[in-house]
Amino acid sequence: MEPIYLDNASTTPTAPEVLAAMKPYFTDTFGNASSVHAFGRESKEAVEEAREKVADLIGADEPREIIFTSGGTEADNLAIKGIAMQNREQGKHIITSAIEHHAVLHPCEYLEEYHGFEVTSIPVDEEGLVNPLDVAEAVRDDTxxxxxxxxxxxVGTIQPIAEIGKIAQQKGICFHTDAVQAVGSIPVDVNELNVDLLSLSGHKFNAPKGIGALYIRKGTRIVPFMHGGAQERGKRASTENVPSIVGMGKAAEIVKNELKEKQEKLTRLRDKLIEGIEERIDEVQLNGHRNKRLPNNVNISIRYIEGESLLLNLDLKGIAASSGSACTSGSLDPSHVLLAMGISHEIAHGSLRLTLGKYNTEAEVEHVLDVLPKIVEKLRAMSPIYNQKEA
Amino acid sequence: MYSDKVMEHFENPRNIGELEDADGVGEVGNPTCGDIMKISINVEDDIIQDIKFKTFGCGAAIATSSITTEMVKGKSIKEAQKLTNKDVAEALGGLPPEKMHCSNLAADALKKAINNYLGLNGGDMCDDCDDKSGKHQ
Known part of the structure; x- marks a missing residue:
């Protein structure tokens, strides 16, 4: 069997149609989008066309509300540092959640450490959900x-962003959402979500790595942190990465057209995986909300075994997955997301994340369901804590 | 990330299990750490006649346990006592630096099994772990 890639939340392959759309912009149409000559104008047109497609994907009123960045991390950094700096005279309080990506958590920590901001981290429940009332309660005069x-x-849990957005609107506070995992997986509309800023990343929906965007609602003032030329309306200096921007535009166009179909297919495969694992392996628990969850996300803790050895065994069978185990996090602690959900260290060590993408098939899911229980059996047979349980 | 030798032991671990009438048993680590190793030995005429391990942990934890059992099987207690975690890592062609502490405890588990056989006391569980917080010190 061909290798099976079930780590689409980490990254996705660039779609062949996307690569084909990008190619001419490396060699033939190579002009600097800021140049006045024909070479430059052609590149500029391509960038603006891509901007329209990305704006269209997330329901932005105007293409100019899209600022291209080097990826999701830069978009998050620009949003958080830029809004904090812009409004530092009004106040120095930021509200975020305990389960954010490090691209949000670490800029917040930076603002605390170097610029005197205070950050309130909203806890989540055992399914990873933020309660909008907790956000409302955390709001201060200086937020x-x-x-x-x-x-x-x-864990793929989808937050009640529209509700939180309403609270932010009523209180007149800038609201940012990191939608890196959501865009291209579920319908995302900035007006329905009541957000002022939204981060997205191309390589999560079959565009290349190294390209992302920040949606900034018209009228939202922000301090840039890339200083230089006047690109991106002065909000993000640096010569436009034209081929990647074109690629992201193309990927946005494709995913918008196929979103409904993709969502249905991935939901079906996801549920088949979850149900299959629950049926074939005892003592497993689904991490995250069963329904309020991304169509491509399966996160399961398998008791008495450790995540990294599970991943290595899967890899030996040609299956690519990921885990929240400490051994794979690069630190001694397992995933901060699982711990914030109240999951014990022991259970978090045994977490397995399988994330689907547009190219996965039913046959691949069946193969995984065939292979996984055998690996679990092998690892449990050598687990001293599985034995203790039987004794 | 791992050497071929580590992967070879990880894929085909030697001496898995627990000896029913073990002469000595040693266990290190705890579930909070993410690594637990349990080694049991049978000793006859001062020689480790049989040895088995059970491990909950990452690839390095499994490979170090496996090679440790192989390295001391048939050896005298005295020789086995000399084995260090460092020797184990070297025998595997090295381990990634972040794995040197947590996942390389098999020689410690062996030492505890030997002490248990000799009737000596050894502290239990992972010495480097604070059981309450689960944080490594």
Missing amino acids: VLISIMLANNE
């Missing part, structure tokens, strides 16, 4: 930014 992710990268 200048609320940043809560649309869908979590590890």
